[in-house]
Amino acid sequence: MVGINETWNEDIRSGMRFIKRVKLQQLLVNAVRERGGSIDWDYKFRSAQKNGNETLEVHFSNGSKETVDLLVGADGGWLSARKHIPREK
Numbered sequence: 001m002v003g004i005n006e007t008w009n010e011d012i013r014s015g016m017r018f019i020k021r022v023k024l025q026q027l028l029v030n031a032v033r034e035r036g037g038s039i040d041w042d043y044k045f046r047s048a049q050k051n052g053n054e055t056l057e058v059h060f061s062n063g064s065k066e067t068v069d070l071l072v073g074a075d076g077g078w079l080s081a082r083k084h085i086p087r088e089k
Helices: 021-034
Strands: 045-050 056-060 065-068
Touching: none
Parallel strands: none
Antiparallel strands: 045 056, 056 065
């Protein structure tokens, strides 16, 4: 059918966007480090749940967890983290 965009996602009101992965990674890494943050590469995201104080408790496959105020899912075009993003009802 003409006019159907199979990459459209109603939740984020956008279609798929493409950017070279190495450039996106560099942009994100630089932004985190410029703000005094750190990046731990050896963690695999499992789930996240919203805390009452505007933070998220993020759980990893190794059993560890972190409380964060920002979670960036940068694992590709079809983010596995997306289904865990808490939404306001």
